[in-house]
Amino acid sequence: MYNCSLIKFKDITDKYGHLTPIEGKIDIPFEIKRVYYITGVGQGVVRGFHSHRKLHQVLICLNGSVKIRTKNPEDEELTELNDPSVGLYIGPHVWREMFDFTEGSVLLVLASENYSEDDYIRNYDFYLEEAIKIYR
Numbered sequence: 001m002y003n004c005s006l007i008k009f010k011d012i013t014d015k016y017g018h019l020t021p022i023e024g025k026i027d028i029p030f031e032i033k034r035v036y037y038i039t040g041v042g043q044g045v046v047r048g049f050h051s052h053r054k055l056h057q058v059l060i061c062l063n064g065s066v067k068i069r070t071k072n073p074e075d076e077e078l079t080e081l082n083d084p085s086v087g088l089y090i091g092p093h094v095w096r097e098m099f100d101f102t103e104g105s106v107l108l109v110l111a112s113e114n115y116s117e118d119d120y121i122r123n124y125d126f127y128l129e130e131a132i133k134i135y136r
């Protein structure tokens with residue numbers, strides 16, 4: 001899918017466990033300006049329902065699993081994140097919905113920009129109007 005792909009990080013494993021290093025501009029395609037995580041999502045709750053105009057993100061499920069539906073005017077994909085050494089890159093103008101969070105799941109998000117409400121597109125019809133100009 002355009003502007004959306006999986007990233008496999010190094011997974012250094014030995015008798016002490018796993019260490020997964022992640023460096024901005026090396027392991028992910030942008031400088032990290034914001035980090036947040038999502039926890040305690042109840043069964044049946046769906047999050048997201050938005051796109052961004054400029055923001056790039058990498059989503060990593062550190063514990064448990066979560067499903068991510070990504071869409072653009074031409075494609076739709078479903079990705080399950082359940083390995084903390086794999087991240088989902090989501091670029092600008094990709095609609096996202098996150099669901100089926102398992103109990104105890106932790107979804108880490110690395111973002112290319114500081115928070116700006118103006119960067120969000122929260123209405124799917126408005127999103128399609130903007131995205132169609134970019135994808136076609």
